[in-house]
Amino acid sequence: xxxxxxxxxxxxxxxxxxxxxxxxxxxxxxxxxxxxxxxxxxxxxxxxxxxxxxxxxxxxxxxxxxxxxxxxxxxxxxxxxxxxxxxxxxxxxxxxxxxxxxxxxxxxxxxxxxxxxxxxxxxxxxxxxxxxxxxxxxxxxxxxxxxxxxxxxxxxxxxxxxxxxxxxxxxxxxxxxxxxxxxxxxxxxxxxxxxxxxxxxxxxxxxxxxxxxxxxxxxxxxxxxxxxxxxxxxxxxxxxxxxxxxxxxxxxxxxxxxxxxxxxxxxxxxxxxxxxxxxxxxxxxxxxxxxxxxxxxxxxxxxxxxxxxxxxxxxxxxxxxxxxxxxxxxxxxxxxxxxxxxxxxxxxxxxxxxxxxxxxxx
Numbered sequence: 610x611x612x613x614x615x616x617x618x619x620x621x622x623x624x625x626x627x628x629x630x631x632x633x634x635x636x637x638x639x640x641x642x643x644x645x646x647x648x649x650x651x652x653x654x655x656x657x658x659x660x661x662x663x664x665x666x667x668x669x670x671x672x673x674x675x676x677x678x679x680x681x682x683x684x685x686x687x688x689x690x691x692x693x694x695x696x697x698x699x700x701x702x703x704x705x706x707x708x709x710x711x712x713x714x715x716x717x718x719x720x721x722x723x724x725x726x727x728x729x730x731x732x733x734x735x736x737x738x739x740x741x742x743x744x745x746x747x748x749x750x751x752x753x754x755x756x757x758x759x760x761x762x763x764x765x766x767x768x769x770x771x772x773x774x775x776x777x778x779x780x781x782x783x784x785x786x787x788x789x790x791x792x793x794x795x796x797x798x799x800x801x802x803x804x805x806x807x808x809x810x811x812x813x814x815x816x817x818x819x820x821x822x823x824x825x826x827x828x829x830x831x832x833x834x835x836x837x838x839x840x841x842x843x844x845x846x847x848x849x850x851x852x853x854x855x856x857x858x859x860x861x862x863x864x865x866x867x868x869x870x871x872x873x874x875x876x877x878x879x880x881x882x883x884x885x886x887x888x889x890x891x892x893x894x895x896x897x898x899x900x901x902x903x904x905x906x907x908x909x910x911x912x913x914x915x916x917x918x919x920x921x922x923x924x925x926x927x928x929x930x931x932x933x934x935x936x937x938x939x940x941x942x943x944x945x946x947x948x949x950x951x952x953x954x955x956x957x958x959x960x961x962x963x964x965x966x967x968x969x970x971x
Contacts, residue, residue, distance in 0.1 A: 686782035708754035723752025805861035813875035831928035835945035841880035899956035920954035
């Protein structure tokens, strides 16, 4: 460039034809040499294989396109919001999961779109995790366009600028509604007897605690009955265990039919059942229900083409302020054995706190 400037100056300042001609030749030779040098540089660049170029030589637009393709193809729902938790981007999986359209999402508050706010009151520990620069993950719910709520496995990540301020939130969702429903079914099955379908011992303990809490808050008559079948072992010995199982199922049905919907019939184990009576109102009402159970269970059972007769021994007790579940159940259990010692096939209601030491009677 300096040479060109010098030649241009000479041409413009000299009127000598020889001088001008020499300057033009010099300028032409200089341009030819520059062209040769550039051609050698191009040849060297073409000789390099594309695979030998460093990773940083890849055009930024290609990486951006790849990221966009990954986001679009991702099977999990992805939502990107700004520092104020307003949606700036979602992927097709989120739109398919919620039934929302892009215009209904972008620019709107994440909370107003049914997402759990990024506060500890809604997602336990989320704020502390994000402030520590960690990703938060846990379970949450998402409200869809039709108002249905689905269970999701949620992960939240925060992006920050150079000043450490949060600029974006990234949520990734996976629909686990079917899994949670299966867990609820299994949990419910774990609280029910597989033979009779009645609540089992575990469920009995939970429901008794709940009934006692209600009885303490609202004075009412709470009673617990223990029911044991007299001579059930002889039924198994004489007719077989299959008939014995049918008998237990039928006993459970009759017990359930003797009480109200608010009451609870449970099978503890073997041929032992319990009944929780809430709000019976008066000991006379508990006595009436106990006598009805005694009468219904003493009727013949038609099982496998033959009549099977068993009788129950029933012991009942009323909840007394200061009782815990253990003392209440112990009193009812001991009263049931008192009915067996008194000759079986009877109902005894214990109106006192004292219990009789148990003596095993079959």
